[in-house]
Amino acid sequence: MTTKHVPKDWMFEFHGHRCPFMPIGYRMGMLAMERLGVGHESDHGFFVFPEIGEGHPQACMMDGMQIATGATYGKLLMAKTFYGKLAATFYHPTKGAVRYALKPEFVDAMGKLEFFAYRKKGVEPSQIPAKVTDEVINWVYDQADDFMFKVEPKPDFKFTPVKGSFNKTKCTACGEYAFDRYVRMKEGQPFCIPCSGYEK
Ligand SMILES: [Zn+2]
Ligand SMILES: [Zn+2]
Numbered sequence: 005m006t007t008k009h010v011p012k013d014w015m016f017e018f019h020g021h022r023c024p025f026m027p028i029g030y031r032m033g034m035l036a037m038e039r040l041g042v043g044h045e046s047d048h049g050f051f052v053f054p055e056i057g058e059g060h061p062q063a064c065m066m067d068g069m070q071i072a073t074g075a076t077y078g079k080l081l082m083a084k085t086f087y088g089k090l091a092a093t094f095y096h097p098t099k100g101a102v103r104y105a106l107k108p109e110f111v112d113a114m115g116k117l118e119f120f121a122y123r124k125k126g127v128e129p130s131q132i133p134a135k136v137t138d139e140v141i142n143w144v145y146d147q148a149d150d151f152m153f154k155v156e157p158k159p160d161f162k163f164t165p166v167k168g169s170f171n172k173t174k175c176t177a178c179g180e181y182a183f184d185r186y187v188r189m190k191e192g193q194p195f196c197i198p199c200s201g202y203e204k
Pocket of ligand 2: 176177178180196198199200
């Protein structure tokens with residue numbers, strides 16, 4: 005095994021199945037944190053911007069990135085750019101930013117493993133024989149970081165999170181609370197977005 009960044013069993017349980025991509029995202033996150041000199045994020049100070057889109061494979065990487073960094077979707081620390089690329093930028097307001105991308109040579113070499121023959125036939129990862137899944141996961145663990153990742157410092161990267169507010173208002177129609185940046189006015193009365201009839 006070449007890498008020390010190997011997910012624990014509970015991480016695979018959280019993710020739901022064994023696949024090579026959650027571990028790749030985990031490793032990407034751990035390496036980015038080491039490089040920037042930051043630890044697992046407790047609160048709201050570290051951000052991940054995956055370039056992954058939708059409707060393509062390998063999106064599982066994002067679960068690994070969240071597990072590694074603590075920069076989770078629920079804490080509003082992860083936002084996708086929808087470029088449809090296998091890359092992510094990791095950003096800390098005082099430590100800087102770094103972008104990690106999977107190298108095409110690595111993606112092509114991995115694509116030759118039997119796991120992908122099953123995936124292309126539409127077989128879900130949990131239904132693929134364990135021997136086949138373990139083969140690809142262990143193969144990834146054996147690859148060198150240099151072969152897998154293109155790494156670029158992003159000194160000019162800037163991101164300003166939305167300013168938080170606890171202010172909320174009851175909707176005139178449904179009576180439910182909406183936070184104020186989402187409240188819409190109609191004939192002088194406050195409404196939530198679904199009741200307002202307005203677009204977002
Ligand atoms: Zn997966
Ligand atoms: Zn409403």
